[in-house]
Amino acid sequence: MSLSESIHEFIFILIELGIPSGSLGVVSFTNVIHSAFMSGLVLTCISLFYLILNADFVAAAQLLIYVGAINVLIVFAVMLTDKTVGSNSYPTKESGITLAACATLFVSPTLVIQNTEWSYASFSNDQSKIIEELAKKSDIKEIGYRLLTKFLVSFELLSIILLVASIGAITVAREEQTEVMNKGAVTPPPSSQHKSSSCRSMIIDSKFY
Secondary structure, three states, X not given: OOOOHHHHHHHHHHHHHHHHHHHHHHHHXXXXXXXXXXXXXXXXHHHHHHHHOOOHHHHHHHHHHHHHHHHHHHHXXXXXXXXXXXXXXXXXXXHHHHHHHHHHHHHHHHHHHHOOOHHHOOOOHHHHHHHHHHHHOOOXXXXXXXXXXXXXXXXXXXXXXXXXXXXXXXXXXXXXXXXXXXXXXXXXXXXXXXXXXXXXXXXXXXXXX
């Protein structure tokens, strides 16, 4: 699928903003569900990256498999856990070492890419013609045709299974939340109830006198 230059630039800007923002959200949010949604944003931006490279099939597979299946499975697993909200952690010595290692892994490939002479990595005329012919062909129509004709039953069954799994996960999460709330509710002891009732009776008697 050939896209115009303006659409390429717009999608690339979305990728530049989405991947770093989503990655920071995954490691920064204390709510695990929010982190799972941020990981879905990162995977979606990666599929957009494949799209601007004219790899339609890989982009569709990225959305269907990673965003539509694996990320949804992560959300279900998080909803079934007992504790979805963590505590704020303060920086330690180990976190500083991890930050330095991540910065090194980011800076090193960046320097290699900037210092590489990419002009030598060119294709011959025959290879460039083959690439142009492949770029003109789109696999999205073929994928949609296969899903709605040959694999229609499997596609519909998969959607029903995902719907049932989502409803079940929400139901189980709500039941566990109500159980925790019921356990947290403190009932006053009988002695305190007796004292409160006797105090009320004394106040009523004093009003009459």
